[in-house]
Amino acid sequence: MAVFEGNFIQTESLRFAMVIGRFNDLVVLKLLEGCKDCLKRHGIDPEPDGTQVDYVWVPGSFEIPTVARQLALAQKYDAIICLGAVIKGQTPHFDYVSAEVSKGIAAVGFQTGVPVIFGVLTTDTMQQALERAGIKSNHGWEYAMNAIEMASLMRQLRSHLG
Ligand code: INI
DSSP: OOOOOOOSSOOTTOOEEEEEEOTTHHHHHHHHHHHHHHHHHTTOOOOTTSSSEEEEEESSGGGHHHHHHHHHHTTOOSEEEEEEEEEGGGOTTHHHHHHHHHHHHHHHHHHHOSOEEEEEEEESSHHHHHHHBTTSOBHHHHHHHHHHHHHHHHHHHHHHHO
């Protein structure tokens, strides 16, 4: 029998896509920065003119699952990282947008078998969002770590299971 775990060392052939909701871009751009920094420090070229990461921008978090699904169905990426920020203080839409984006992203992962990382902050205030996007820590970094780990794990499982 065997134990499977993703690693962070064989990263040069991994392919990622990022789907980024532009809404609350003050927060989202910081998450993106953290994400790219983590990828780079794990040997992945995050530049859009390189071969490892594609970037797709959408208007807001609500649109993320539609695009993530299309990317996943292409079976071209080892993982898809979804970045967004849904902030309660700003709108009564909060409950609808946060529910749909979380359900939608989970559904894409289940339906396609491609790891889809839920990098959408859902907070009560802009202050809380900024704290999670760099003022205290940058969750973008963790989202990239999760993507690398899952990408590596799924490659191992594919080669083991055939
Ligand atoms: N989109 C977000 O990503 N975050 C939000 O906080 C937000 N608010 O507050 O409304 C938001 N709304 C836009 C939504 O994602 C769609 O782009 C829009 O409803 C068009 O479908």
